[in-house]
Amino acid sequence: MSEKVNINFSVNGDQETREAVVGQTLLKFIRDELHLTGTKEGCEIGECGACIVLLNGKPVNSCMVLAVELDGQELVTIEGLAKNGELDRIQQAFIDHAAFQCGYCTPGMIISARALLDRKPSPTDEDINEALSGNLCRCGAYQEIREAIKASSKK
Ligand code: FES
Ligand code: FES
Structure with a gap:
């Protein structure tokens, strides 16, 4: 046992x-x-x-x-991440930017992105690349994923 x-x-x-x-x-x-x-x-x-x-x-x-x-x-x-039936803004941005294909990497990507935005609300491209360096997307949706994170950044 x-x-x-x-x-x-x-x-x-x-x-x-x-x-x-x-x-x-x-x-x-x-x-x-x-x-x-x-x-x-x-x-x-x-x-x-x-x-x-x-x-x-x-x-x-x-x-x-x-x-x-x-x-x-x-x-x-x-x-x-969703609160009171409302998606977190990064989740919504993934939908708006079609930042997934099969979706298998998506939860991990979104959690990494959330952690980045909590730490750095206006990340640079370099910050985003670094934050996603441990997340693989077999479908190659990296461009859309980066765009979704950019769109969720505070201007
Ligand atoms: S399942 Fe944990 S890093 Fe791949
Ligand atoms: S959307 Fe398929 S692995 Fe990323």
């Missing part, structure tokens, strides 16, 4: 206490235990960015973090 420990954390603004299997990744915990499947499973080795979430406001690859490390932390997933 796998060893389990209790962890306390907040997810998308709600406080939770759950059991986490020792050794389970945060990515698996988010998808299989919290049933928040917007966070995508890609490479599982920290290279594609499909699994990026905000941990205490910082973007992290959830495949590279253990679920038990969530104890005492604040987690935000793609499901937590």
Whole structure:
């Protein structure tokens, strides 16, 4: 039997206490235990960015973090960005600029973009490139993604 420990954390603004299997990744915990499947499973080795979430406001690859490390932390997933039924402005900008094709990279891209805009509301092209450096888009929608982020920037 796998060893389990209790962890306390907040997810998308709600406080939770759950059991986490020792050794389970945060990515698996988010998808299989919290049933928040917007966070995508890609490479599982920290290279594609499909699994990026905000941990205490910082973007992290959830495949590279253990679920038990969530104890005492604040987690935000793609499901937590919309508020009161309204999309976050970066989500709306992705729609307006058709910044996706298959959409598999989109949650990770949007979370990385949200983290950038929180840190730097008017990012330069270089800032955007750097913020997206850990996010791969197999469909090659990079140009539209950059445009969506630009459009969400504060003028
Ligand atoms: S699934 Fe985590 S970086 Fe690819
Ligand atoms: S839209 Fe398909 S991987 Fe980015």
